[in-house]
Amino acid sequence: MEVWQKNLAESLTTPEQLAAHFPVDVAALARVVERYPLRITPHYFRLIREVGDPIWRQCVPDPRELDDLDQPEDPLAEESLSPVPNLVHRYPDRALFLVSGICAGYCRFCTRKRKVGCAAMRVTMGDVRAGLDYIARAPQIRDVILSGGDPLLMSDLLLKEILDGLSRIPHLDLVRIGSRVPVMLPERITESLCALLRRYPPLYLNTHFNHPREITPEAAEACARLVDAGVQLGNQTVLLKGVNDDAEVLRELFRGLLKIRVRPYYLHHMDLARGTGHFRTAIAEGVAILEALRGSLSGLAIPQYVIDLPGGKGKVPVCPDYVQRAGDEVWVRTPEGERIRFPEVNG
Ligand SMILES: *Cc1c(COP(=O)(O)O)cnc(C)c1O
Ligand code: SF4
Numbered sequence: 001m002e003v004w005q006k007n008l009a010e011s012l013t014t015p016e017q018l019a020a021h022f023p024v025d026v027a028a029l030a031r032v033v034e035r036y037p038l039r040i041t042p043h044y045f046r047l048i049r050e051v052g053d054p055i056w057r058q059c060v061p062d063p064r065e066l067d068d069l070d071q072p073e074d075p076l077a078e079e080s081l082s083p084v085p086n087l088v089h090r091y092p093d094r095a096l097f098l099v100s101g102i103c104a105g106y107c108r109f110c111t112r113k114r115k116v117g118c119a120a121m122r123v124t125m126g127d128v129r130a131g132l133d134y135i136a137r138a139p140q141i142r143d144v145i146l147s148g149g150d151p152l153l154m155s156d157l158l159l160k161e162i163l164d165g166l167s168r169i170p171h172l173d174l175v176r177i178g179s180r181v182p183v184m185l186p187e188r189i190t191e192s193l194c195a196l197l198r199r200y201p202p203l204y205l206n207t208h209f210n211h212p213r214e215i216t217p218e219a220a221e222a223c224a225r226l227v228d229a230g231v232q233l234g235n236q237t238v239l240l241k242g243v244n245d246d247a248e249v250l251r252e253l254f255r256g257l258l259k260i261r262v263r264p265y266y267l268h269h270m271d272l273a274r275g276t277g278h279f280r281t282a283i284a285e286g287v288a289i290l291e292a293l294r295g296s297l298s299g300l301a302i303p304q305y306v307i308d309l310p311g312g313k314g315k316v317p318v319c320p321d322y323v324q325r326a327g328d329e330v331w332v333r334t335p336e337g338e339r340i341r342f343p344e345v346n347g
Pocket of ligand 1: 091096
């Protein structure tokens with residue numbers, strides 16, 4: 001067994017284990033865990049400083065998860081957009097290939113919380129082959145996103161099999177991996193994994209940091225190993241109430257990511273997934289945060305703020321509105337709020 005597998009096996013998975021460290025209502029949490037699994041890796045658990053802090057909120061079950069019944073379990077209509085199990089084909093040129101049913105730790109706000117870590121998401125080798133077959137027969141697909149669950153929880157051997165399968169499909173331009181492992185289980189980014197990934201360029205990996213306290217020396221080293229293996233790193237952050245819905249926190253996060261060679265890609269507005277209501281913010285709050293960042297932070301550090309529309313309608317960017325028209329005149333707002341008249345080209 002490798003070190004990362006041993007550490008993963010030592011993750012905390014029951015409310016009783018939590019209660020050994022913090023005052024929690026074991027019975028109330030047990031009801032949540034019956035429906036939505038709990039797993040916190042030893043590395044991530046060490047980041048908690050106190051009950052209710054931004055790390056705690058992301059990984060410790062909350063009874064409110066069971067109250068949020070108005071929202072659909074599958075807000076992005078992924079199941080109906082899946083021509084074969086565990087492959088979501090929403091955009092003509094891209095396929096989201098869910099190759100793993102499990103994660104290093106279970107994020108309480110996960111959009112796929114209906115199935116990650118549950119029997120419903122067991123991915124078989126047959127599913128993987130069916131997905132590869134589907135992609136091979138769909139020449140319009142250029143970009144395959146390996147997701148899950150977390151693809152990096154697969155063994156190197158299985159991952160190699162999938163990457164080999166994809167590399168034999170001539171119409172693919174690139175492969176992406178979505179993984180929270182650099183944050184939660186950085187020891188998984190081994191030299192042998194990096195040696196494997198190095199063989200499949202162009203390979204993009206979007207990781208998932210939500211708070212500056214997640215940028216630990218271990219996570220930074222994991223990212224450095226990936227970059228040194230030629231993997232292009234981006235980051236997807238979810239805007240979460242009580243965790244990172246604050247311009248100062250996100251400024252520190254995005255700046256910290258650039259320093260570890262990770263380029264902020266998306267800031268996701270919370271999906272309308274059942275069980276995640278207590279994390280939702282208003283769209284206006286996200287827009288205000290972006291406005292606060294613009295002008296005071298490197299443009300390289302500013303991700304696109306996107307909403308993934310219900311019903312599988314796709315992602316759309318949400319931007320502060322800087323341009324105002326008054327008759328024939330165009331006015332543009334500066335990041336500081338001053339209005340500047342901008343000569344418009346006639347025609
Ligand atoms: C987000 C997503 C993609 C990738 O979208 P990009 O905007 O290219 O990053 C592809 N397929 C599905 C189903 C998605 O949800
Ligand atoms: S790592 Fe990703 S897929 Fe897994 S629980 Fe967290 S958000 Fe969901």
